[in-house]
Amino acid sequence: MTGKHVANYLERWIPRNSAWERDSVGLQVGDPDRAVENVMLCxxxxxxxVDEAAAKNCSLIISHHPPFFLPLKRLDTANDRRGKLIARLVKNDVSLYSHHTNFDFAKDGVSFRLAEKLGLQDVRFLRPLKNTLKKLVVFVPEEAVEAVADAIYETGGGVIGDYTRCGFRSEGTGTFYGGEGTDPAVGEPGKDERAREIRLEVLTPAWRIDEATRAMIDAHPYEEVAYDVFPLDNDSVNQGEGAIGAFPAPLALDDFLANVARALGVKALRHCLSKSDDIKTVAVAGGAGSSLARDALANGADAFVTADVSYHTFEDFHRRLAIVDAGHHETEAPGLDGLRKRLEEFFTSEGHDGRVLTTTHDTNPMISYIA
Ligand SMILES: [Zn+2]
Structure with missing residues (x-):
């Protein structure tokens, strides 16, 4: 097991290319081929x-926040926080890999886990991402259709929510005339030919369309492959911002707040009021999610649990939507539980007996003083 194996597995669920374009995700420091026994999450x-990881034989740390969000201009390993971190990683042979906005946007990522932790049901994306999908359509003789479809599925095509290998096939007739020097797989050159073909349609992540197209052409028996790539305006079912769900029965606001504080281990919550005291439909966004408050309201939420909420955001939504600032660290931490479970399943399926640990250090820099 190497860091690359772990990353490849995780990126099927949390694609690197689905991150916000200015984000820096993936391997931050280290050697992707370094052997991995245990993994540490934070x-x-x-x-x-890093010291804890080294002591517990974790040669790979997976952090949510990447340390290189801002470009590094010099590497002072004595005085700069990031410089010291890099030096410590290199000295201990520990690699650092980060998921950030791609983990926020993933199905069952940060916000889905936060919703689950609060006891919400029927959870879905609050604002599905757009422009994440392309439709690949290819015309292929029937005997080759399975191989061509498999090649597209191998590159991540055909995934719709929890369903994989999704596609559509319809029969028709392909026509062609092979010019001089051609060697058609069906029929002869210099003749009008007709061939029974299947029109195969598969949804593909936009960021993998080139890879899917190359794999499809490699698996296709024709010299010249007829295919179309369509941009789609669909809402993604696999990537989105925030999440929304509902409690089986409404809670009074105070009971709801007590529930949030208990579930997330928070001592103090800042909040404003909803239009009524009944809280049933609740939107969530782990970390700084204020920009989704309007979506929460538009989707019928009574409350919105997020973090880093400004005074004027509270003022704007007061008595319309109970926005609850439950802390940046506290609203993102549930994501680590989901990550740990997935990695443990992966290790088991690979027969790897390493462990997935969550750091025991409290890395939350925001501390509440309760008077
Ligand atoms: Zn964050």
């Missing part, structure tokens, strides 16, 4: 986390 990698 929201923020600190020197203490």
């Amino acid at each position: 929201l923020d990698a600190t020197e203490e986390v």
Whole structure:
């Protein structure tokens, strides 16, 4: 097992290319081919986390926040926080890999886990991403259709929610005239030919369309392959921002707040009021999610649990939507539980007996003083 194996597995669920375009995700520091016994998870990698990882034989740390969000201009390993972190990683032979906005946007990612932790049901994306899909259509003789479809599925095509290998096939007639020097797989050159063909349609992640197209052409028996790539305006079912769900029965606001505080281990919550005291439909966004408050309201939410909420956002939504600021660290931490479970399943399926640990250090830099 290497860091690359772990990354390849995770990126099927949390594609690197689905991150916000200015985000820096993936391997941050280290050698992707380094052998991995145990893995350590954290929201923020600190020197203490690196020491703990090294002591517990974790040669790979997966952090939620990438340390290189802003470009690094110099590497001062004595005085700069990031410089010291890099030095500590290199000295201990520990690699650092980060999922950030791609984990926020993933189905069953940060916000889905937060919703689950609060006890919400029928959870879906609050604002599905758009422009994440392309439709690949190819015309293929029947005997080759399975191989061509498999080649597209192998590159991540045909995934719709929890369903994989999704496609559509319809029969028709392909026509062609092979010019001089051609060697058609069906029929002869210099003649009008007709061939029974299947029109195969598969949805493909936009960021993997070139790879899917190349694999499809390699698996296709024709010299010249007829295919179409369509951009789609669909809402993604696999990537989105925030999540929304409902409680089986409404809760009074105070009971709801007590529930949030208990579930997330928070001592103090800042909040404004909803239009009524009944809280049933609740939107969530782990970390700084204020920009989704309007979507929460438009989707009928009574409350919205997120973090880093400004005074004027509270003011704007007061008595319309109970926005609850439950802390950046606290609203993102549930994502790590989901990550740990998935990685444990992966290790088991690969027969790898390494462990997936969550750091025991409290890396939350925001501390509440309760008077
Ligand atoms: Zn964050």
